[in-house]
Amino acid sequence: MLIQIAWRNVWRNRTRSLVIVAAIALGLWAGIFSDAFMLGMTEQQVYNTIHTETGHVQINKPAFLVNHDLQLRMDNADSVLVGVRKTPGVKAAAARIQLMAMASTAANSAGIMVNGIDPDSQRSVSDLEKLLMEGAYFPSDRSNRILIGKQLAEKLKVRLNSRIVLTLQTAAGDITYSSFKVSGIFQSFDSEFDKQMVFVRKSELQPLLQLPQESASVITVLTNSLEDVDAVEQALQRQLPNLQVQNWKKLSPMVEVTVSTIMQFSLVFVGIILFALAFGIVNVMLMSVLDRTREIGMLMSIGMRPARVFRMILLETIFLSFTGAIIGVSLSAVSVAYFGKTGINLSSMSAGFNAVGFSSIVYPSLGLDFYANITLMVVVIALLAGVFPARRAIKMQPADALRGE
Amino acid sequence: MSVIQVNQLTKTYNETMVPVTALDHVNLSFARGEFTAIVGPSGCGKTTLLNMLGGLDKPSAGHVMIEGQDIAVMEGGALVDFRLHNIGFIFQSYNLIPVLTVKENVEFIMDLQNKPRAESDARVSYLLDAMGIADKINLRPKYLSGGQQQRVAVARALASKPKFILADEPTANLDSKSTETLLELMANLNEKEQVTFIFSTHDQRVIDKAHRIIVLEDGRVISDTAQTKSA
Ligand SMILES: Nc1ncnc2c1ncn2[C@@H]1O[C@H](COP(=O)(O)OP(=O)(O)O)[C@@H](O)[C@H]1O
Numbered sequence: 001m002l003i004q005i006a007w008r009n010v011w012r013n014r015t016r017s018l019v020i021v022a023a024i025a026l027g028l029w030a031g032i033f034s035d036a037f038m039l040g041m042t043e044q045q046v047y048n049t050i051h052t053e054t055g056h057v058q059i060n061k062p063a064f065l066v067n068h069d070l071q072l073r074m075d076n077a078d079s080v081l082v083g084v085r086k087t088p089g090v091k092a093a094a095a096r097i098q099l100m101a102m103a104s105t106a107a108n109s110a111g112i113m114v115n116g117i118d119p120d121s122q123r124s125v126s127d128l129e130k131l132l133m134e135g136a137y138f139p140s141d142r143s144n145r146i147l148i149g150k151q152l153a154e155k156l157k158v159r160l161n162s163r164i165v166l167t168l169q170t171a172a173g174d175i176t177y178s179s180f181k182v183s184g185i186f187q188s189f190d191s192e193f194d195k196q197m198v199f200v201r202k203s204e205l206q207p208l209l210q211l212p213q214e215s216a217s218v219i220t221v222l223t224n225s226l227e228d229v230d231a232v233e234q235a236l237q238r239q240l241p242n243l244q245v246q247n248w249k250k251l252s253p254m255v256e257v258t259v260s261t262i263m264q265f266s267l268v269f270v271g272i273i274l275f276a277l278a279f280g281i282v283n284v285m286l287m288s289v290l291d292r293t294r295e296i297g298m299l300m301s302i303g304m305r306p307a308r309v310f311r312m313i314l315l316e317t318i319f320l321s322f323t324g325a326i327i328g329v330s331l332s333a334v335s336v337a338y339f340g341k342t343g344i345n346l347s348s349m350s351a352g353f354n355a356v357g358f359s360s361i362v363y364p365s366l367g368l369d370f371y372a373n374i375t376l377m378v379v380v381i382a383l384l385a386g387v388f389p390a391r392r393a394i395k396m397q398p399a400d401a402l403r404g405e
Numbered sequence: 406m407s408v409i410q411v412n413q414l415t416k417t418y419n420e421t422m423v424p425v426t427a428l429d430h431v432n433l434s435f436a437r438g439e440f441t442a443i444v445g446p447s448g449c450g451k452t453t454l455l456n457m458l459g460g461l462d463k464p465s466a467g468h469v470m471i472e473g474q475d476i477a478v479m480e481g482g483a484l485v486d487f488r489l490h491n492i493g494f495i496f497q498s499y500n501l502i503p504v505l506t507v508k509e510n511v512e513f514i515m516d517l518q519n520k521p522r523a524e525s526d527a528r529v530s531y532l533l534d535a536m537g538i539a540d541k542i543n544l545r546p547k548y549l550s551g552g553q554q555q556r557v558a559v560a561r562a563l564a565s566k567p568k569f570i571l572a573d574e575p576t577a578n579l580d581s582k583s584t585e586t587l588l589e590l591m592a593n594l595n596e597k598e599q600v601t602f603i604f605s606t607h608d609q610r611v612i613d614k615a616h617r618i619i620v621l622e623d624g625r626v627i628s629d630t631a632q633t634k635s636a
Pocket residue numbers: 418419420421425426427445446447448449450451452453454
């Protein structure tokens with residue numbers, strides 16, 4: 001019966017209750033949705049980092065990443081690759097040669113990173129082909145083709161089919177030149193990437209650099225899922241004790257830090273909103289208790305223990321808060337699900353987003369555990385907000401309360 | 406044997422600038438089955454006395470013994486439980502629970518007592534029948550007239566099977582027709598079921614119905630007389 005009374009009491013002053021319910025609902029909606037937005041953004045950043053730059057796991061010689069020294073290459077990369085592909089949890093793997101070089105045109109020149117890839121196997125570990133704005137991904141009947149990023153194309157003032165001369169240092173330390181024709185221009189989420197990375201065929205790069213056919217400097221691995229990454233990393237490290245095996249978090253520490261910070265921050269953010277709302281809840285419940293002074297005096301007179309009165313007020317606070325929370329969370333769940341499918345297009349401001357490594361279409365996303373945490377937080381906040389008015393109620397002396405001040 | 410024994414009961418309100426002695430060494434005793442009116446002008450101490458008898462406020466001095474137990478020394482939850490099981494209350498402004506229906510208002514007190522559902526159901530319909538409001542049981546109090554609400558309050562007070570019922574000016578807000586109906590019902594219950602009523606009033610028509618009249622003046626009992634049924 002206490003539950004029934006408490007629930008009905010919540011709706012006695014309909015306007016007052018609806019106002020606070022609406023405040024809770026809107027506050028939570030705004031908070032949860034912006035969290036989902038941020039989390040979606042970081043999730044995408046993680047996806048992009050993995051699928052264009054690092055893969056889930058990367059294998060190279062120790063110290064190679066310090067300055068991409070061609071001497072620190074794996075001469076038996078192809079046979080390593082065979083073993084890697086057989087490792088449980090591995091979905092795909094590809095080898096490439098990576099070195100620093102100079103790209104020049106008649107108009108300009110730029111320091112770049114040359115990636116010698118095997119177009120077919122690269123396709124299975126990276127989204128490079130999908131990032132092409134124009135042109136084609138290494139047409140099989142054309143040789144000496146190069147893919148470059150949009151920023152680099154602008155800097156070198158080249159278009160499709162323009163020629164670019166790469167200046168490279170061979171394995172022996174000699175300087176060599178070679179001319180490539182632009183077969184495609186890509187745009188990724190990361191303008192730094194688009195400024196620096198160029199892609200050519202590994203099979204054409206190896207003879208230029210006087211490298212054996214089997215050689216490569218980096219092996220990029222995709223696992224079946226994000227959850228497999230750690231296990232695969234460990235298995236590969238055991239299998240290849242002389243090579244450096246690293247997961248994407250170590251390769252892109254900034255992305256990892258952003259993700260974990262945003263995860264924590266998102267709950268703190270909703271927590272702050274709830275905390276602010278708690279003051280509103282306290283206020284409403286206090287008004288409600290004071291309005292009912294005489295009634296509470298009567299309840300205690302006829303035999304309702306203070307502990308029960310206390311519970312009644314707490315229940316009312318919880319009902320009030322939960323009504324708001326349920327509406328707020330439902331609105332959030334629906335809108336997150338909707339925009340999670342369609343995405344939110346930020347292309348009007350995407351220039352800025354790209355510069356810091358975010359994509360222009362954001363798919364808000366939230367895990368079930370996030371909703372569970374929110375629910376827990378609402379319970380805690382409601383209980384905290386209810387204590388003060390409930391204490392106020394049971395401090396009343398029946399005789400005084402009945403006189404009705 | 407008396408149900409209530411009041412010895413040297415004194416109440417002084419100290420919260421005011423000048424302390425007010427609302428009850429001044431009052432000695433009284435109430436027997437089972439009484440139908441007693443406490444009368445006197447406004448401010449003479451009627452409410453204060455009823456609050457002391459009901460354990461709603463603490464005396465400054467003296468004792469209120471209910472069947473040998475001194476409720477003046479009871480505290481907190483124990484006192485609330487004592488009220489729940491031994492005393493019925495009727496208030497001037499009805500004080501029903503507005504969010505509950507008539508039926509639920511009466512059930513509520515038995516719910517507090519943890520009475521089995523079947524027992525409380527039976528008692529609710531019996532009482533509301535006796536009070537002549539059986540047709541209103543599913544309405545909320547605000548849809549009832551004052552007289553009807555007060556009859557629900559009487560039913561609620563009786564529901565817990567208390568040793569006695571305290572009513573502070575129960576008819577003060579009622580018109581004369583409702584006052585008459587209510588008093589008739591109360592007198593009936595008193596006569597047929599030996600329910601003990603102690604009520605305060607300054608309405609002469611109510612005083613006329615009482616079997617015993619205690620007159621207060623400035624916190625003192627100035628007369629205590631029996632009155633044979635007449636009027
Ligand atoms: N809480 C209180 N604080 C101070 N004085 C009070 C309080 N309650 C009652 N009094 C005073 O005690 C006296 C008796 O009051 P009360 O018992 O309410 O009289 P009655 O019910 O007969 O009108 C009055 O003078 C009143 O002003």
